[in-house]
Amino acid sequence: MLTSWAVDLANVKAIYPWQGAELIMVIAGVVAWILWHVIQLREEKEEFQKDVEEYGSKESIKKALDDHSL
Amino acid sequence: MGNNLDALTTVFTEFYYWVTVVFMFLIHVGFCMYEVGVSRRRNHLHTLMKNTMLIPLVTITFFFFGWWIYWAFPNGPFITGGLELEAAAANAPTSPNMGTDLSDRITGVFWAAFLLFSWTAASIVSGSVIERIRSGAFWIIAVMIGSVTWIIDAAWGWSANGWMVKLLGYHDAYASGVIHGIAGGTALGVLVVLGPRLGRFRADGTARDFVPHNPWLVTVGLFLIYTGFWGFYAACNVPIISPEGIGGLITGETWTATTIYLTPTTLGAITFNFLMSLSGGLLVAYLISNGNPFWTYSGGLAGIITASAGNDLYHPIQAMFIAGIGTFIAYKMHYWVERTFKIDDAVGAVAVHGYAGFAGLVIAGFMLWGYPSSPYEGYAAINPLGNTIGAIIMFFVLGFLPAWIVAKILNGMGLLRIPREVELMGLDFKSLADEEQARQDVRDAEKALV
Numbered sequence: 332m333l334t335s336w337a338v339d340l341a342n343v344k345a346i347y348p349w350q351g352a353e354l355i356m357v358i359a360g361v362v363a364w365i366l367w368h369v370i371q372l373r374e375e376k377e378e379f380q381k382d383v384e385e386y387g388s389k390e391s392i393k394k395a396l397d398d399h400s401l
Numbered sequence: 402m403g404n405n406l407d408a409l410t411t412v413f414t415e416f417y418y419w420v421t422v423v424f425m426f427l428i429h430v431g432f433c434m435y436e437v438g439v440s441r442r443r444n445h446l447h448t449l450m451k452n453t454m455l456i457p458l459v460t461i462t463f464f465f466f467g468w469w470i471y472w473a474f475p476n477g478p479f480i481t482g483g484l485e486l487e488a489a490a491a492n493a494p495t496s497p498n499m500g501t502d503l504s505d506r507i508t509g510v511f512w513a514a515f516l517l518f519s520w521t522a523a524s525i526v527s528g529s530v531i532e533r534i535r536s537g538a539f540w541i542i543a544v545m546i547g548s549v550t551w552i553i554d555a556a557w558g559w560s561a562n563g564w565m566v567k568l569l570g571y572h573d574a575y576a577s578g579v580i581h582g583i584a585g586g587t588a589l590g591v592l593v594v595l596g597p598r599l600g601r602f603r604a605d606g607t608a609r610d611f612v613p614h615n616p617w618l619v620t621v622g623l624f625l626i627y628t629g630f631w632g633f634y635a636a637c638n639v640p641i642i643s644p645e646g647i648g649g650l651i652t653g654e655t656w657t658a659t660t661i662y663l664t665p666t667t668l669g670a671i672t673f674n675f676l677m678s679l680s681g682g683l684l685v686a687y688l689i690s691n692g693n694p695f696w697t698y699s700g701g702l703a704g705i706i707t708a709s710a711g712n713d714l715y716h717p718i719q720a721m722f723i724a725g726i727g728t729f730i731a732y733k734m735h736y737w738v739e740r741t742f743k744i745d746d747a748v749g750a751v752a753v754h755g756y757a758g759f760a761g762l763v764i765a766g767f768m769l770w771g772y773p774s775s776p777y778e779g780y781a782a783i784n785p786l787g788n789t790i791g792a793i794i795m796f797f798v799l800g801f802l803p804a805w806i807v808a809k810i811l812n813g814m815g816l817l818r819i820p821r822e823v824e825l826m827g828l829d830f831k832s833l834a835d836e837e838q839a840r841q842d843v844r845d846a847e848k849a850l851v
Binding site: 364 | 464494501502504535541819820830831833
């Protein structure tokens with residue numbers, strides 16, 4: 332951990348906090364990334380299912396086609 | 402930094418690449434505008450978010466593993482050697498210099514320059530699949546091309562020690578194949594599985610014209626892509642390096658700009674050739690499309706993409722004619738493939754990037770036949786067969802094939818295409834209905850105040 336700038340910068344390398352915990356941070360990042368996809372895919376699937384159930388009738392679709400221009 | 406000259410060179414190079422990154426951001430802005438402009442009004446919000454969200458997903462995965470792949474895979478592995486684990490270790494996400502590190506000031510800027518190429522590759526695919534792909538499926542494909550397949554092709558064919566350069570004499574200075582060929586092939590692989598938009602083809606097989614909802618957005622978007630392309634070209638060069646720094650066959654003391662292969666070129670050369678190839682593409686596209694703005698602008702892009710493989714060495718007039726030829730091929734191929742295979746490529750990305758990029762590689766193989774592909778000893782010279790094999794690797798092996806397999810898997814899981822009803826109503830139908838309701842509420846409230 333860096334506690335003072337009274338140093339010769341030629342001797343200074345990494346200065347971010349939690350040095351030595353890079354692998355743990357990478358694992359946490361990868362898990363968060365995969366989790367994001369899982370949650371997103373699930374949410375998207377549920378949203379489409381709900382849309383089809385609520386608005387999927389022929390009348391609703393025709394109304395949507397009339398209401399919303401190309 | 403050993404001395405003042407080293408320090409100055411490092412700071413200049415650092416700033417040079419940093420500026421290219423900022424310029425290349427405009428490519429993404431342009432693609433978003435272009436894609437949203439082409440989509441129908443009932444789909445434009447989802448279209449925008451689909452392209453926008455590839456930015457964080459490709460960025461974090463490129464940090465986690467994409468950058469490491471570039472340094473680890475130049476030998477294949479197991480074609481000209483094993484994994485380059487030592488070189489890759491310094492570019493792994495666990496490496497201290499992949500953070501704030503006063504002993505390495507430039508890795509982050511290099512990383513970002515390559516990352517912006519990753520966004521571009523994924524963004525090219527995004528436009529062709531609009532209005533019927535699930536965003537979640539697209540984002541998985543975006544990570545695949547942005548952080549895996551394109552960076553493998555870069556390690557193989559866009560690196561000073563890539564096996565394709567060594568064995569095939571592959572030459573692709575400004576990424577006709579390594580970005581555009583692979584992105585076009587990837588788009589085609591997805592499109593084959595995804596299928597056309599509902600109503601795109603009549604019962605007799607002819608295509609209906611889905612008119613862009615905002616042609617101004619489309620054309621301004623393409624202008625911005627041109628602008629960002631300048632940054633892309635600059636980012637493909639090493640701005641200044643000494644023969645000693647290269648450590649190859651070049652003699653004397655003259656410092657130079659080089660390509661990614663460390664072969665000499667100049668900023669003047671790419672400035673001449675960028676503009677002349679843009680012009681060749683625009684001129685031909687205007688004639689063959691009868692002045693259609695969409696195709697004229699896209700033709701400018703196709704022209705640059707075709708000439709890009711050899712724009713480090715071409716004469717500007719050669720760049721102009723090569724661009725015109727590539728644009729002609731891209732335009733004709735687009736409609737032939739559309740008619741024959743019923744492929745609905747909404748923005749012509751397969752043609753403008755894929756066919757033009759493929760053609761550009763083949764042409765460069767002939768035009769630069771016999772030129773050294775590298776400043777180092779023992780590399781194959783540039784040749785037509787090597788560049789044609791390279792084009793096949795880029796478009797089919799690393800582009801089409803992985804995309805087709807992933808799209809098939811996603812389709813089998815019911816995750817590729819949006820439901821038919823939603824496609825007909827439009828992806829934004831709920832947002833649009835809510836917006837209309839909100840407007841009506843305001844109107845009612847105002848009327849009550851009269």
